[in-house]
Amino acid sequence: MTRPMALSTQVLKCDPSSISFPSATSTMPTISSPETQAVLEAASHDLVHNLQPVVFPTETVYGLGALALNESATSKIFSTKGRPADNPLIVHVSSFPMLRTLLPKSYTLPPSYTALMKHFWPGALTLLFPRDPQIIPSIITANQPTVAIRMPSHPVARALIAVANAPLAAPSANSSGKPSPTRAEHVQRDLDGKVHLILDGGACGVGLESTVVDGLHADGAIRVLRPGGITVEDIERVLREEMQVPPKVMVHRRDYRDEVMEAAPTTPGMKYRHYSPAVPVYLLYTSSPPPEGKQLVHSSTFFASLRETGDGNRPLKVGILSPNDSRLGTCVLPTDGLEWTRFSLGPTAEPAVAAHLLFDGLLTLERQGVDLILVEEVQEEREGLAVMNRVKKAAGQSVWIRFNEINGSG
Numbered sequence: 425m426t427r428p429m430a431l432s433t434q435v436l437k438c439d440p441s442s443i444s445f446p447s448a449t450s451t452m453p454t455i456s457s458p459e460t461q462a463v464l465e466a467a468s469h470d471l472v473h474n475l476q477p478v479v480f481p482t483e484t485v486y487g488l489g490a491l492a493l494n495e496s497a498t499s500k501i502f503s504t505k506g507r508p509a510d511n512p513l514i515v516h517v518s519s520f521p522m523l524r525t526l527l528p529k530s531y532t533l534p535p536s537y538t539a540l541m542k543h544f545w546p547g548a549l550t551l552l553f554p555r556d557p558q559i560i561p562s563i564i565t566a567n568q569p570t571v572a573i574r575m576p577s578h579p580v581a582r583a584l585i586a587v588a589n590a591p592l593a594a595p596s597a598n599s600s601g602k603p604s605p606t607r608a609e610h611v612q613r614d615l616d617g618k619v620h621l622i623l624d625g626g627a628c629g630v631g632l633e634s635t636v637v638d639g640l641h642a643d644g645a646i647r648v649l650r651p652g653g654i655t656v657e658d659i660e661r662v663l664r665e666e667m668q669v670p671p672k673v674m675v676h677r678r679d680y681r682d683e684v685m686e687a688a689p690t691t692p693g694m695k696y697r698h699y700s701p702a703v704p705v706y707l708l709y710t711s712s713p714p715p716e717g718k719q720l721v722h723s724s725t726f727f728a729s730l731r732e733t734g735d736g737n738r739p740l741k742v743g744i745l746s747p748n749d750s751r752l753g754t755c756v757l758p759t760d761g762l763e764w765t766r767f768s769l770g771p772t773a774e775p776a777v778a779a780h781l782l783f784d785g786l787l788t789l790e791r792q793g794v795d796l797i798l799v800e801e802v803q804e805e806r807e808g809l810a811v812m813n814r815v816k817k818a819a820g821q822s823v824w825i826r827f828n829e830i831n832g833s834g
């Protein structure tokens with residue numbers, strides 16, 4: 425088999441502040457920077473005429489985009505990432521008229537979708553819609569009867585789609601299974617030589633992928649298939665405000681299970697292990713009680729077990745991702761045979777900060793050469809629900825630990 429020729433990867437700066445859309449219904453942006461305009465036109469040319477994928481920033485994570493309605497272009501997303509063919513893609517649009525071109529002509533938006541789109545589009549919310557097989561290629565949906573669509577709020581992402589005048593399929597711009605990139609340099613380290621263009625629009629604001637919602641069931645309930653940048657609490661609040669009889673909101677694997685969908689998912693991030701750096705990740709539960717069959721381990725015992733995983737010739741380098749005011753974030757760590765590197769996830773009271781920093785922390789600690797990473801649990805509420813969703817998929821092991829109550833040390 426012939427190996428694909430390495431590409432010369434260019435990183436081109438885009439100024440998000442130079443791009444504006446008058447309203448959510450606007451189809452074209454105003455771009456005040458000639459340099460940003462030129463970059464967007466070059467990227468559009470690569471997408472439309474060369475059928476090449478392009479990396480661009482969104483408010484959630486950096487995406488690897490290609491023409492959603494062109495099977496040849498979209499297939500390059502899978503080959504570039506090493507992505508399994510049964511893992512669906514999300515389609516990104518820049519306007520409501522563009523959305524309408526993708527939907528069956530007979531389809532009417534349910535009131536719940538109208539309410540959610542009013543508040544969260546453009547933004548970090550993905551909705552499932554019926555798929556018109558005459559419009560949406562099966563490669564996008566992994567042969568499922570629904571298609572996931574969102575309208576990003578990041579100016580560069582939305583402007584690129586508008587300039588290309590075509591919806592873009594765009595998963596995260598990383599090798600399949602690795603942590604999603606939230607900065608252009610994350611993408612360059614991972615996909616250098618595999619993509620031609622990376623548009624650098626700065627750090628992503630949200631830091632975790634979009635929330636995915638399925639409101640297509642006959643019972644009218646809203647099913648959150650993947651928690652993300654829009655919280656469940658926000659969804660419930662908007663539905664209460666906008667609807668006389670708001671539908672029930674259920675979170676997959678928290679409130680219900682769907683084994684058929686888990687085996688053949690309708691949206692990304694549900695079937696495969698994701699978000700894992702090249703070193704082992706441990707999820708440490710420091711406040712939640714262990715479930716039945718799991719043992720509570722004293723912190724000193726756990727840290728001693730870490731030493732035994734080293735080769736004895738040098739201290740084991742351990743990365744810590746934790747809130748700065750948590751038990752793990754404030755405890756005195758043993759230094760005998762262990763070398764520590766901390767990366768703060770912000771205050772425990774602000775899970776949005778943890779969401780913003782999680783992937784950056786995993787990738788930063790990996791780059792700093794740690795041998796393993798410990799991630800401390802956060803409360804599964806607001807953005808913390810999405811954080812824990814990602815950490816559980818990244819972690820190879822979960823440990824429930826108890827700290828020394830006398831001095832708070834390990």
